[in-house]
Amino acid sequence: MANPIPRVRFAPSPTGMLHVGNARTALYNWLFARHNGGEFVLRIEDTDVERSEARYETQLIEDLRWLGLDWSEGPETGGPYAPYRQSERLEIYRDHTERLLNQDKAYRCFCTAEELEQERQLALSQHRTQVYSGKCRALTPAEATARAAAGAPFAVRLAVPDTPLRFHDIVRGDVEFASEAVGDFILVRSSGIPVYNYVVTIDDALMKITHVIRGDDHISNTPRQVAIYQAFDWGRPQFAHLSTILGSDRERLSKRHGATSVASFREMGILPEALANYLALLGWGAEGGTRETFTRDELIAEFKLERVTPSPAVFDWDKLHWLNRHVIKQTPLPELRALAWPFFAKRNWLPPATGQAVVEWFDHLLELFLPAVDQLQQLPEKAAALWLIPELSQEDAALLMSETGKKVADAFAAKVRAEHGPMTPPRFKELMNEVKVETGVKGKDLFHPVRIILTGVHSGPEFDKLIPLFEEGSRLDLPAHVLSVRERVELWERKP
DSSP: OOOOOOEEEEOOOSSSOOBHHHHHHHHHHHHHHHHTTOEEEEOBOOOOTTTOOHHHHHHHHHHHHHTTOOOSBBTTTBOTTOOOBGGGOHHHHHHHHHHHHHTTSEEEEOOOHHHHHHHHHHHHHTTOOOOOOOGGGGSOHHHHHHHHHTTOOOEEEEOOOSSOEEEEETTTEEEEEOGGGTOSOEEEOTTSOBOHHHHHHHHHHHTTOOEEEEEGGGGGGHHHHHHHHHHHTOOOOEEEEEOOEEOTTSSBOOGGGSOOBHHHHHHHTOOHHHHHHHHHHSSBOOTTSOOOOOOHHHHHHHOOGGGBOSSOEEOOHHHHHHHHHHHHHHSOHHHHHHHHHHHHHTTTSSOSSOOHHHHHHHHHHHHHHGGGOSSGGGHHHHTGGGTOOOOOOHHHHHHHHSHHHHHHHHHHHHHHHHOOSOOOHHHHHHHHHHHHHHHOOOTHHHHHHHHHHHHSSSOOSOHHHHHHHHHHHHTSOOSSOOOOHHHHHHHHHHOO
């Protein structure tokens, strides 16, 4: 019999932003499906009614699409196993609960929270595993039915057989849990809301998921899900549990390590191709293990679960920035323009949209400053001197007020005042040579004072590239005016 088409799913809860750990899980599922000619399913696990919000579902779908992932079935696309939101599948779960109760594979538990806490404390004092004793399992079906009919609140627990719960993990090998370490766990709370392990197992089975690829924080859930598969006499999917992502301090990655949500990386100006490339490397490597840059198609061609390591992966900002610079270099200028423009429009330095002259000028700006940034959000700071000259540092102010600095600055300012047309790079070079001859100053002592007057700092891009940006920008109709060379000199002369 031929193997079924691989079917994997990404099943996030809409209770917060999509963070890098879940994004990597989604990416690995998507790569596995694409590499093996399978299907990638998006399912929303929103049975946590109090914390689930529609805005988070909207955001995570947007983030997944930005990352370049797509799916054949999902809440907004439909599919043969719809609905794809758990909150819309409650009737399905109720039917399966009745089936287990009728087959005596599950039972009603009438224990109160106080009774369960007493049990837990007793087990704790006796150094035993803190699992339910199973005392309601001894109730006859008639007794349980009568108490339920009388209005006594109850949860539904699975009657777990007294045999080891085993599964094979593609990443970690064979795994076994003793049944007494699991106990007769709850399937449906007394509120009527089914628990995560129950609904995820039913959904995976009914949606014919063949491989469950998820984070290793779910390993302790897997024996419970194995027990549910066994109770329904269902075949099990293959499991693969991905390693934890750590921060630089070797602790689990969290907000204290910096940005962790996909949306925040997007806001920084990390390109989706760079983030996808980096996430793929957090626990996986291609054959040979030395290559680190991949296009999306190359990742699909190379990806195999057998190459995923069980060792924790450390999030390395330097490597992400290196990959982002690599992707920036490979990205066509029109695409980079579309990505970078909003960072300037947000500061009201550029209009939301504009004509060809501004576009060409902005392209020159990008060509000059992009090599100096790790993230697109850094661009406005790098190019800020086009619009405004910052307050001088103590070092630069002292340099400008030194005897040599003042001599160069005064000579340069006088020559700019005498100019009648726009400044060009050749003319600027001529002026600097004239200042050099008049003052006898050369090298950095000549150029640093001039650069401080024009940009507010003593180092930066070459003048032959800056001058056209100053002059052409000053003639454009922009929300914030770009200062010409003359205006910069005049501004310096007005300062006390």
